[in-house]
Amino acid sequence: MRIGLCRALHTFHHFALWNSFLKELGFEVVLTPGTTFQMVEEGLKVAPSELCLPVKVFLGHITILQQKVDAMLIPRLVCRKIGNDFYFGCPKALALPDLTRAVFPNLNEIIIELVIDDRIFSETTALVHFARKLKVKKEDALAAYQVAKRAARAANELTRQIATPMHMFTQRSNKLFLKHNHFEIKIGLIGHPYLLFDEYLNGGIFKFINSCGAEPVVLFPEEKQIIQNALTKNTPNWYYELELITSARQLIQDKTISGLILFSNFACGTASVVNELIRREVASRRNIPILTLLIDEHTSETGLKTRLEAFVDLLKVRRQK
């Protein structure tokens, strides 16, 4: 049985876990290739215009996937428990299976939800429930979960060392981001992995920053730090955004970072709150320039590059003073 996964949204966070879980149970995992122009076009055709770009791209991936698989894993991230509090996914993450079903009525049969809701049950139970729908015994699912958990931990460790989750999908793409030319200027990049590391969506931002004479820095906070930050008073209630806030807080404390780029997409609901929050914190704690890059399906490479060049120039001038 072939089970499909889209290389979009949550997969950038949880691919290692889901992949090894499904493989351990003996299923064949079909992962869509990286985003292409055609996929974005397909997504734009079926999605309502006001949706955010990553979800449109996700729907584009599904159009590719639908002919190739017998079942699809579509996550519904409702809430995760961090510390004593519950942190939710954004509405689009919460309603993803419902949205997909509404857009593709013919896929009703093969969409299988993976509901993650820590208020009701743990991650283990969530995966066991998911496996039940594929007619897998509980004991087998539990054993597979143990293996998957280990794989996920190893993948997370690697992510932190080389600062990109791309190694989960392929081993080769890491090199793209790791050209350490020892530039004087380091720029901290803050953004969701599904936007920042999607080679089509990011518009080659890592390459551009390098060619402008600066080094991009991406941080993946450890779980401990995320929990610590969840305890402070001024955090939003969203799960993935907690990661962004934590990495922003760490980047601000790093004295070698001379500028920050907030990389998000137009009409991202959580970004309007989180970017504001990060900007306020940066303004009050450390006097450091900040550039907000909002991309959408119409963003051109030239426009992106011009803004980056101007930003790097500004940082250089500040450094000379």
Place this chain on the structure above:
Amino acid sequence: MKVAFPYMGDIHLVLEPILRTLGADVVIPPEPNKNTVAIGTQIAPETICLPFKITLGNMLNALKSGADTLAYVSGSWSCRFGYYGRLQADILRDLGYRFRLIELRRDRIQEIVRTVVELNNGSLSGAVIKTLKAFRLGWWKAMTLEKTYKALRETLPLVKQPEKCHRLFDEIMKEITRAQVIKELQDISASIAHRFENLPRNGRTNVLKIKLIGESYCTIEPFINFNIIKRVGEMGGILEPFLTGPRWLGFHGFRIGKNEITFVQNMAKNYWRYCVGGEDANSVGHMILACREGYDGVIHIHPFACMPSTVVQPTLIKISQEYDIPFLSISVDEHTSEAGFITRLEAFISLLERRRALSKKSLTE
């Protein structure tokens, strides 16, 4: 303590007497207008939804008129609404205002109770009695308001001079605002139907029935939806909103009408399994309800880039195809012009009228 809360439809008519009975002073900010939007847009994050901007401008006005405490309904949930209170307070504090923030959320109930007891000089029994009294008055105000809205909606398409109808409505609203004891409200409530019946009729018998669903602020606040209920009334249709100010309070603030919520959300279960906030499951449920009850059309109104409303849109379109019911989705932001809005509304109404005429013809043939 001078409390202020965001302006939304007529909820201040219900909340003001409640808070006053509890012993607090209430500052009611001026009604939202173009200026409020301008101020709010200036100081709010750029890409946030329009209700945030309007309520922010509104609270700024309230602080200018002397409020020292801001009260928000809030909570930890996936919609941005749960974060309104804290972010707005941050922005306003940065502008130099000093105030106290009360978040009305489930895990802060202790704090709220303590505040009420504090207002009664520390007497718990006094606070309980006052609370009961306050909520009884609030309940009656809400019920009278509901009855007035209903009478207005149902009479407006049938009267000869709509201005008279509006004048009568304003008159009754003033009376409700003035009323201090439950007896007065009961008298008003009893006379409403009679007073609306006395208006001269235009002889129309064929009235369109349309359901209004969408995000709560857009559905309730007449400023942001360009008075859509009265407009449709004048065009000859009854626009039935799924939510009104008083009902919003009952549904969400104190959860009085929980049965209706569960009923409607169960109805939506086939299409929408999880409620994400922003009235999405209620919208879906009410739309299905409207289809079953034989409404002529459904209007969905939401702020631009509202997170839950954009995700729920494909589902609503799917329902409208399955049940074969005309569906109009309007998103509003600070640049929406009244003329464009009204044009789309008129086009939709004339579509519904044609559909009705055609179906009648096919019935007689």
